[in-house]
Amino acid sequence: MLIKKKVDIEEILDNFSAVANWDALGEKYYIVFADNKRTGQWTLMNYVNNHFSVHGLGENYVDDNETFFEARDKVVSFLWENRSGFNAAVKQMESI
Template identity: 40%
Template sequence: MAQIRSKKDAERFLEQFEETACWDEAGGKRYFVFEDRERGGIWTLMRYADGSWTIHGKGDGYCDEGETPLTPEEACSFVWKNRAAIHRASEGAA
């Protein structure tokens, strides 16, 4: 995966999510896990077969109650905000 250097790159990451993300057969979704630098845990970004996006965070001392739905625009902003951590995680998966 190329580095996310612009909002257009963030959009491209989401468009090509299936190429980077793992498949969860039981949950019927693709997912990508990366560091949550603000809270010291991990984020999981998920895309369901119907195209909907969600996120979930967890770490020592916290676990989000459930998945948070995102609009496509919110998903793009989330990727942009976390681009450095996403890049590091994708390098580790390569």
């Protein structure tokens, strides 16, 4: 599932487990992809209660905590802004 249009993001969020890895300890699905603006990586997470969060990590920075999205449209905007990194990660996972 690649992001070509904003409507694609809704399908991805509804079926996040199809593109993400499972963390049994944290009870969440997650996907790691490039943070092209800060030259690092994002981890987008979806907990079993269907709350999404994000955490950034790079060579010269680390976010103190996860940032939880208050509304679904904020997750959509985040993924739209970072679709190139997300798509590259999905393509890499599909090739394995």
